[in-house]
Amino acid sequence: MDINIRQWRNALFTIFALSGISFASWISRTPEVRDVLGASTATMGWIIFGLALGSIVGLLSASRFIARTGSRYVAVFSTLLIVTGLSIIGLGSFITLKEIVFIGLIVCGLGYGLAEVAISVEGVSLEHAANKTLLPALHGSFSAGTLIGAGLGSLAIAMKLPIVIHLILISVLGFVTVLLVYRFIPEGTGKEKADSKRETTESASKINVWKEPKTLLIGVIVLGMAFAEGSANDWLPLAMVDGFHVDHVTGTIIYGVFLTAMLIGRVTAGVFLDKYGRVPVLRFASVLAVIGIALVIFNSNLTIGILGVFIWGLGASIGFPVGLSAAGDNLKGAVERVGAVSIVGYSAFLIGPPILGLIGDVVGLLNAFIVVLITVIIAGFVSHAARKPTIAEKRPLN
CATH class of the missing domain: 1.20.1250.20 (MFS general substrate transporter like domains)
Incomplete structure (x- = not known):
């Protein structure tokens, strides 16, 4: 096995x-x-x-x-x-x-x-x-x-x-x-295993994940963290060029620092999540992301800004995957919940950065990142929603 x-x-x-x-x-x-x-x-x-x-x-x-x-x-x-x-x-x-x-x-x-x-x-x-x-x-x-x-x-x-x-x-x-x-x-993971059409229909009708408070709060966690990741993917090189007056090559290299931090955070996160649990690690990650974003926004020193980019990447790295794990805690309806949280996360990736661009056109990209800062703070406040359920809570719903 x-x-x-x-x-x-x-x-x-x-x-x-x-x-x-x-x-x-x-x-x-x-x-x-x-x-x-x-x-x-x-x-x-x-x-x-x-x-x-x-x-x-x-x-x-x-x-x-x-x-x-x-x-x-x-x-x-x-x-x-x-x-x-x-x-x-x-x-x-x-x-x-x-x-x-x-x-x-x-x-x-x-x-x-x-x-x-x-x-x-x-x-x-x-x-x-x-x-x-x-x-x-x-x-x-x-x-x-x-x-x-x-x-x-x-x-x-x-x-x-x-x-x-x-x-x-x-x-x-x-x-x-x-x-x-x-x-x-x-083979067969996630496949409906109802013995009859009636059972399948009843199962589908009972699960409306968009009405579940826990799933919605997990969505808020993923929304904030995915927005932090997506905004950096789309705007960080340009923000470093405009805000810290570096050349395009340096801006791209600094973006590479962010990607490296994301990779390090994701590869090492499992050890800390298994040892300390989701909620403390998510709270710590949100604090890291807030500190990193703040160092990029409110600081003019390039070295400190690069350090902020690295901390930002570490903090933003685990919100999306941990949210997906939490959405799948209850195997009944796991496909629907993971799908719903994925939709929220991708919406943050696809819709958030263009909105950030519109705001940045008025106040500047670095100042526009304040919106990202706020969403990450909110994600940190609701991180308790990702708590692993007890054995009793894991029992299939009737």
């Missing part, structure tokens, strides 16, 4: 990393894609919107597909969608058709939306089987994948490898890897 759990864990780590590699591969080539398409910044914004559109559709439909087929098949199918979309993006850049790139991003986004819920459901189930906190480390595998993908992207650019060749090679790597590891993921 231990060997099976280890293989299951390694398969999920691999799929998470593949998603990160694919995402960073696209990101690394976006300036060249913009140039070959001859797209303006506004047009490129609409093209990139395809990723958000596909992600939202995937998130909203994931729970239904998982209930019918199980999360293994959805996880595999979604990963294949991601790498297929990557190939379509490469093809669109080769034939210089904006519409094809847009379609490719929709396909990628659909895969990411489905994968976020499916792999998280698998991760929650793995945590129950292993009796160990693993979701932060699994999300850390995605972060590691983004670093690998960015490195491979930089190498491809240095070698002057055409975009289409680069993205197709990553896609082939993804296809082969998924075919090799999918069999180590147990």
Whole structure:
């Protein structure tokens, strides 16, 4: 059984990393894609919107597909969608058709939306089987994948490898890897196991996760922490350039400091979560994030600002995965709860940063981060909602 759990864990780590590699591969080539398409910044914004559109559709439909087929098949199918979309993006850049790139991003986004819920459901189930906190480390595998993908992207650019060749090679790597590891993921996780249509219907009608106070509070935790992560992903390099007057290369390097802190936080979090529990660790993480963001906003010294970026990354690293773990505590309705929390988290990723940009246009990006600061403080105050239930509370609902 231990060997099976280890293989299951390694398969999920691999799929998470593949998603990160694919995402960073696209990101690394976006300036060249913009140039070959001859797209303006506004047009490129609409093209990139395809990723958000596909992600939202995937998130909203994931729970239904998982209930019918199980999360293994959805996880595999979604990963294949991601790498297929990557190939379509490469093809669109080769034939210089904006519409094809847009379609490719929709396909990628659909895969990411489905994968976020499916792999998280698998991760929650793995945590129950292993009796160990693993979701932060699994999300850390995605972060590691983004670093690998960015490195491979930089190498491809240095070698002057055409975009289409680069993205197709990553896609082939993804296809082969998924075919090799999918069999180590147990079949049937998350699948409805009702003995009759009546039981299935009753089960569905009883669970309305959007009316559960605990689930909503977990959503607030994830909202605040995902907003802290997403705002840094979208705006931190530019904020460092505008606020600390560094050049673009230095701004990107400082963003790398944030990504490294996220990776360290996620890889090491499991030990502290298992030893001290979710609530104390989440509170400590929110305090770290608040301190880090405050050092970036209210300080003019670059060295202290970089330290603040690192602390910000450490603090923001675990809110999303720990929220997903908490949402899956009760196995009955776990798919719906994980799906709902994922929707909240992705909404913070997709909608929060553009809103922050509008505010930053008026008050400056550094001052706009005050909004992020407030949401993280709120997340810290409601972190008690992530408390692990007692054995009595874990009993199936009647």
